[in-house]
Amino acid sequence: xxxxxxxxxxxxxxxxxxxxxxxxxxxxxxxxxxxxxxxxxxxxxxxxxxxxxxxxxxxxxxxxxxxxxxxxxxxxxxxxxxxxxxxxxxxxxxxxxxxxxxxxxxxxxxxxxxxxxxxxxxxxxxx
Numbered sequence: 001x002x003x004x005x006x007x008x009x010x011x012x013x014x015x016x017x018x019x020x021x022x023x024x025x026x027x028x029x030x031x032x033x034x035x036x037x038x039x040x041x042x043x044x045x046x047x048x049x050x051x052x053x054x055x056x057x058x059x060x061x062x063x064x065x066x067x068x069x070x071x072x073x074x075x076x077x078x079x080x081x082x083x084x085x086x087x088x089x090x091x092x093x094x095x096x097x098x099x100x101x102x103x104x105x106x107x108x109x110x111x112x113x114x115x116x117x118x119x120x121x122x123x124x125x126x127x
Contacts, residue, residue, distance in 0.1 A: 002045075003016075004044070005045045006025060006045070006116070007079060008045075008062065008078075008084075008087075009035075009045075011037060011046070011080075011115055012047055012049070012087060013035065015087065015091075015108060015113050015115075016033065016035065016049075016076070018101070018113055018118070018120060019033060019049055019076070019089065019113075020032075020033055020120055022089075022120060022122065023051070023091070026122060027056070027074075027091070027109070029054050029055060029058070029074065030052025030054055030056075030127065031047045031051045031052075031053050031055065032051065032053070032054075033051040033074070033076070034050055034051070035047060035048070035050075035096060036049075036050055036110060037048050037049045044062070045075070047077075048075055048076060048077060048078065049074075049075075049076040049078060049079040050073060050074060050075055050076070051073060051074045051124070052071070052072070052073035052074070053075050053088070053092065053103065055072045056069075056071050056072045056073065059072040059073075059093075059095060062065060062120050067097045067098065068097065068098070069097065069098075070095075070096045070097060070098045071092070071096045072093060072094065072095040072096070073094055073095075074091060074092065074093055074094075074108075075092050075093075075094060075105075076089050076090065076091050076093070077089070077090045084115075085114060085115050085116050086089055086112050086113065086114050086115065087112065087113050087115065088110065088112045089110065089111050089112065089113075090107060090110050091108045091109045092105050092106065092107050092108065093105055093106060093108055093109065100110070108124075109122060109123060109124045110122075110123045111123065
């Protein structure tokens with residue numbers, strides 16, 4: 001793993017509390033997000049932050065929703081590199097349907113954390 005990739009992963013780990021705060025304040029998600037690091041077939045590192053227990057609980061909170069959704073989760077793509085002063089996050093929800101109806105998902109929001117100042121900028125639209 002490259003040194004810049006290690007720095008990027010460490011920066012995300014150091015800011016997981018801020019990520020949790022953004023999810024709680026903007027989406028009402030109080031679960032425990034966890035980080036997953038994957039490599040693509042070219043050896044590039046990708047970092048995802050995931051949460052599934054609280055998201056599933058919320059999307060199955062009523063009888064109607066339980067009929068629609070079998071499981072749900074958040075998948076947050078992270079990008080930047082060890083030299084960047086900002087980490088960017090794209091928050092997506094994915095969900096599995098009952099009765100072999102497949103799965104789907106949608107982007108909910110994007111936000112960034114400035115590593116120098118700790119400032120968080122949240123975007124909920126595509127503008």
